[in-house]
Amino acid sequence: MKKFLTAAALASLATSAQAEDVTLQLKWVTQAQFAGYYVAKDKGFYEEEGLTVTIKPGGPDIAPEQVIAGGGADIITTWMPAALAARERGLPLVNIAQPFKEGGLKFTCLKDSGVETTADFPGRTLGVWFFGNEYPFYAWMAKLGLNTDGAEGGVTVLKQAFNVDALLQKQADCISVMSYNEYGQVIDAGISEDQLVTFTYKDEGVGVLEDGLYVLEDRLADPAFVETMAKFVRASMKGWKYAEANPDEAAEIIVENDESGAQRLEHQQYMMSEVAKLTAGSDGKLDPADFDQTVATLLAAVSPDNPAITKAPEGMAWTHAVTDIALK
Amino acid sequence: MIWLVGAVLVWLGAWALNVRLAASAFGRTRAGRLAVATLFGITLLVLWEGLVRGLAVSPIILPGPSVIGPKIAASLPTLWADFVQTVVKGALSGFAIGTAAAFVAAIAIDRSPFLQKGLLPIGNFVSALPIVGLAPVLVMWFGFDWHSKAAVVVVMVFFPLLVNMVAGLQATDPLHRDLMATYSASYPQRLMKLRLPAAMPFFFNGLKIAATLALIGAIVAEFFGSPIVGMGFRISTEVGRLGLDMVWATIAVAALSGSALYGLIALIESRVTFWHPSQRK
Known part of the structure; x- marks a missing residue:
């Protein structure tokens, strides 16, 4: 009986831990560009952290910034120029992690x-x-x-x-x-x-940061949310490192998870091997120097026709609050 | 909150006013009918603005008319360039080519049972091709500029016009045909004097459907590669930049052009088919 109670208590603990649902909106369709997240989900890295993660694939007609503004996702992957542009237009996105060190x-x-x-x-x-x-x-x-x-x-x-x-x-x-x-x-x-x-682009001096993880600024005021995001980033980076080490397995996971059925294994293997070169240099933490270069690139080309941003981003465009916990 | 309540109050007030206007003697005059419609339009805009402000909707989800209006005024040169590229070059040229092709094809089909059995199913087949599949292929064939957009429009408008026109050519009254036969009228005479006029109401029906299709086709085709001008380009690019005010400004232009095109066709129709019962005043 006692054993049963302990088991029940443990089970209830486990379910309360599982109550942390996270919805991730990708920038593009299911492909090895997002291998880290799919691997983390498939290999149970999110589960180990007590997270239930839903991955929503994007596509040519989906702007992740709009999805998060409408409440359709907790966290999105997007390129920094788009995120900064959204910030200047009144959607305060914050970079909490940067799995892509290099741009492709x-x-x-x-x-x-x-x-x-x-x-x-x-x-x-x-x-x-x-x-x-x-x-x-x-x-x-x-x-x-x-x-x-x-x-x-x-x-x-x-x-x-x-x-x-x-x-x-x-x-x-x-x-x-x-x-x-x-x-x-x-x-x-x-x-x-x-x-x-x-x-x-980087060699031409106009490099920008590509796939990063972004959340809405006001939600970071909640320590519980920061904690959840730290778990998410930790598991995601574990997924990325696993994918870098096992590119063929990662490609298979991608093809299995591709609901559209459009991805071919060989192409995903190629993509994974190339993406691994971009993510290898990152432990998830954003390098402020990269951020500054992105901003400098964007500010070099301010014109009425192509306004990414017209002035340096105000407020908290990025934070280490999440990665500091995640990488502890 | 005040915006919300205010908007609803304005809406209810305008509604009541409109009901009285429509029932009054003034409401039966031309100016009265116009006033009722205008009031309705203004009410919708006020309600939209009130809801957007009252519910604090982010401008990234839905900007209010007070944001979109100034945006239209400030971007007139851009909107005009987009209009010329998409509507005048893409949609209208495609519309003209498609209409002419369907017109000729329908007469040929009507003349020859052989073509009727062969061409009509092909027209049917082509119309069933999805635009998202067709547009990239046509861009590959005809290049990125407006020519490929016109080609998409041709494919989209051809079938509705063909079907309507074929049905129209077969819509003559047996008595009329007998009369033509007793006059021993030749085929060209029968075509010009009897069958084409009889087909006109059908033809204009097809034109009205095709007019909206042409605009949709020209805009959507620009999603699959285009020069950096055009309404479809503007919409897809500005959505990516979260410039929803510009998206709505372009949508407004598209809606206006579509309505104008439809109105123009309806006007020509009333002149051409003045004899038809549907045009009697």
Whole structure:
């Protein structure tokens, strides 16, 4: 009887611990870009922390900032420029962890088109992703002093679909690619690396922080929420490190969890191996120097047409409060 | 709270006023009918503003008219450029090509049972293609500029017009056909004097449906690659930037253009099919 009571008490303890529900809204569809979260869920790392985590995949028509503003998620992954833009527009998002140390956004050109360096850009047609992903590009063009409105001496900008057709069809001289996704698609399409000239945003001095974890500022006033987030970040980073060490298993987990059924294992394995290079340098804690570089990049290109932010972010745009507990 | 109560009070007051206006002698004049409609529109805007302010809705979810209005005024050059790109170049040119193609195809189908058996099912098939599947392919074929958007519009408007037109051409009265036969009218004569006029009410029905489809098609097609101008580009980009005021400004322009296009078609219809019972005053 006593044993039974203890068991019951333990069980009730366990259920009260499980009462911590966390909903995560991803920036994009289920793919290895988010391997850490799926691995943490699949391998039970969240459960060990007493969390019940729901992962909502995103897509081309989903802005995570809008989802969190509407109360559809507790925490989101997004790029820092989009988060800072949201902050300036009255949605106080706070970076609580930064699993991506490096950015995967690149810019690739066909050598055939004659582009060798950035000096060859004037008069070219360049493919850019919008929907909040355009800020680094505009910062870069501002840095190079190239206008983007199609006038003489500038560049023509295309809103590129989320694929590489524009380059393959030669509709654009250069396109945006993610190192872990579209770059592989270009290679898969039969174009070898030495036929391409690829620019990395960070090397061009316009790097921005990509996938970070963001929550709403007012919720951080609640210590219980900070505690829950610390558990979430700890388990997520454990997931990321596991995924880096076991890329093939992580890719399988992604394909299993992909409800759309659109992901292929080989492509996810490729993506995982590339994403691992970006996350390897991070223990989850945001490096303030990276934050400053992102802000400097964005402020370099303030114009009425492309306002990511118009002034340095005010208030608490990032905090170590969560990672300090998580990494203790 | 005061906004909430105020908005509801304004709404109830305007409602009561509108009921009295509509019942009065003034309500039966042209100006009266216009006043009733305008009052209704203003009430909706006041209610919207009141709810947004009263319930403290974040401008990222839904901005109020007081934010959207100044945004429209401040962005007129951008909105105009988007309008020209999407409505004039994309939607209207596609609409014209699609309409002309459907018109000719319908006459050909009507003339030949062979085509009727072959072309109509193909038209049916094409209309069932989802736009999200078609648009990326057409962008690949016709490039990023408005040509691919016009192509999407052509595909979208072709079928509703074709079906209406084919039905219209078959809608002649047997007595009228007999009369034409007793005159020993030739095919062109029968077509021009009897069958095309009889088909016009159907044709305009199709046009009205196609007008809204054309606008939807042109806007949605821009989601799949476009130059950096256009209403679809603006909407998808500004949503990503959380510039919901600009999104709503563009939506307002789209709604206005759609209504104007519809109104224009209705006006032409009343001139062309003045003989039809539905046009009697």
